[in-house]
Amino acid sequence: MSKGELTRQTILEHAYTQASRVGLGGLSIGQLASALELSKSGLFAHFQSKEALQLQILDYAAQRFVERVIRPTLQAPRGEARIRAAFENWLKWPTKEDLGGCFFVAAAAELDDHPGALRDRVAELQRDWLEMLANIARTAITEQQFRSDVDPEQFAHDMYGIMLVTHQFTRLLRDPKANERAWRAFEALVAAARR
Amino acid sequence: MSKGELTRQTILEHAYTQASRVGLGGLSIGQLASALELSKSGLFAHFQSKEALQLQILDYAAQRFVERVIRPTLQAPRGEARIRAAFENWLKWPTKEDLGGCFFVAAAAELDDHPGALRDRVAELQRDWLEMLANIARTAITEQQFRSDVDPEQFAHDMYGIMLVTHQFTRLLRDPKANERAWRAFEALVAAARR
DNA sequence: GACAGAATAGCACGATCGTGCTATTCATGG
DNA sequence: CCATGAATAGCACGATCGTGCTATTCTGTC
Numbered sequence: 292m293s294k295g296e297l298t299r300q301t302i303l304e305h306a307y308t309q310a311s312r313v314g315l316g317g318l319s320i321g322q323l324a325s326a327l328e329l330s331k332s333g334l335f336a337h338f339q340s341k342e343a344l345q346l347q348i349l350d351y352a353a354q355r356f357v358e359r360v361i362r363p364t365l366q367a368p369r370g371e372a373r374i375r376a377a378f379e380n381w382l383k384w385p386t387k388e389d390l391g392g393c394f395f396v397a398a399a400a401e402l403d404d405h406p407g408a409l410r411d412r413v414a415e416l417q418r419d420w421l422e423m424l425a426n427i428a429r430t431a432i433t434e435q436q437f438r439s440d441v442d443p444e445q446f447a448h449d450m451y452g453i454m455l456v457t458h459q460f461t462r463l464l465r466d467p468k469a470n471e472r473a474w475r476a477f478e479a480l481v482a483a484a485r486r
Numbered sequence: 487m488s489k490g491e492l493t494r495q496t497i498l499e500h501a502y503t504q505a506s507r508v509g510l511g512g513l514s515i516g517q518l519a520s521a522l523e524l525s526k527s528g529l530f531a532h533f534q535s536k537e538a539l540q541l542q543i544l545d546y547a548a549q550r551f552v553e554r555v556i557r558p559t560l561q562a563p564r565g566e567a568r569i570r571a572a573f574e575n576w577l578k579w580p581t582k583e584d585l586g587g588c589f590f591v592a593a594a595a596e597l598d599d600h601p602g603a604l605r606d607r608v609a610e611l612q613r614d615w616l617e618m619l620a621n622i623a624r625t626a627i628t629e630q631q632f633r634s635d636v637d638p639e640q641f642a643h644d645m646y647g648i649m650l651v652t653h654q655f656t657r658l659l660r661d662p663k664a665n666e667r668a669w670r671a672f673e674a675l676v677a678a679a680r681r
Numbered sequence: 682g683a684c685a686g687a688a689t690a691g692c693a694c695g696a697t698c699g700t701g702c703t704a705t706t707c708a709t710g711g
Numbered sequence: 712c713c714a715t716g717a718a719t720a721g722c723a724c725g726a727t728c729g730t731g732c733t734a735t736t737c738t739g740t741c
Contacts, residue, residue, distance in 0.1 A: 489717080
């Protein structure tokens with residue numbers, strides 16, 4: 292890896308952490324530069340604009356999400372076990388990255404009213420994630436673990452709701468029972484889907 | 487109402503709308519002033535600091551939430567009907583205000599990593615809302631509409647999850663089926679709680 | 682080890698930020 | 712209608728923003 296590419300990665304890593312706290316819009320090139328002991332223009336040169344930087348952070352985050360959540364989930368046995376793994380891995384993922392919260396939850400809330408490439412990309416990533424959840428549920432149906440009248444997309448929708456509320460209970464409310472509530476909701480959802 | 491108080495209200499109204507789009511942190515006094523055709527200092531004089539402005543916006547939003555959501559909800563018959571009213575009124579509420587999305591959902595996501603008075607206030611308001619939902623569920627139990635082993639707080643938690651995911655499906659994903667999915671999830675939740 | 686190109690720094694720009702201070706205009710009670 | 716205080720404007724401040732341009736330093740190749 293060339294020198295430039297290496298520092299680019301370092302920048303992205305730090306920017307990603309920062310963005311998960313202050314949002315993609317709250318990022319400042321100056322602060323980023325001084326935190327990394329780079330000159331503002333030196334840092335800027337790696338990207339052509341702030342928006343390009345933001346898009347690259349998004350891709351960086353997506354890549355990490357694949358590594359830390361999607362990949363391990365796909366190693367679980369298909370069907371209900373994999374749905375369970377998805378939920379568990381998602382719960383752990385912000386902690387694993389020792390961030391404040393899930394980068395994508397923050398980005399989604401921030402960008403939902405700002406049309407543009409950033410918003411499109413975030414929406415696309417969320418759709419991918421939902422589709423993956425739906426697919427796992429679909430498999431659970433064909434494996435005859437879930438009832439055949441379960442709507443996989445509705446299942447993904449409902450499961451995603453539990454993830455979002457868990458994020459709020461954890462991050463905003465700092466509720467110590469957040470995880471317990473999360474699992475109770477999840478178990479009820481799965482139980483209702485089981486044949 | 488004195489002149490000053492009147493413009494203060496006008497400012498808050500506009501600021502509230504603006505904040506629901508760009509967030510409380512994304513607000514700028516300069517932009518606010520020029521949009522309202524006021525001088526920056528003239529506007530600023532109504533508040534002693536930006537944070538004071540933000541806190542007043544929060545209170546303004548809370549007041550509107552009471553008027554548009556809480557009050558009509560309490561007019562529905564207690565028990566399941568009231569839970570249903572709460573859900574329905576919440577779904578309608580951002581539309582009613584013709585905002586992008588729910589002000590509080592945006593504020594919650596933005597502030598969950600920023601300790602301070604703002605965060606505390608938002609968390610308090612969310613807790614109040616959750617408590618109200620739990621109380622309605624509790625009443626549904628004593629009215630013998632819900633099973634006695636239903637956990638009211640878990641119910642509120644789960645219901646709030648549906649609200650959050652609906653917000654995402656509507657705002658970020660622009661999914662035309664968002665409301666349909668919302669109601670399906672809600673009906674399943676209520677059906678599971680019914681005796 | 683010199684040379685070429687990549688990587689980084691330095692500096693400047695116009696704009697905007699939040700916030701004070703002072704002046705001016707306005708509303709309102711006597 | 713006048714006087715007084717409230718409401719608003721004008722202006723300035725230091726800081727920071729994103730982004731260019733030019734110079735310097737460093738890296739990797741022959």
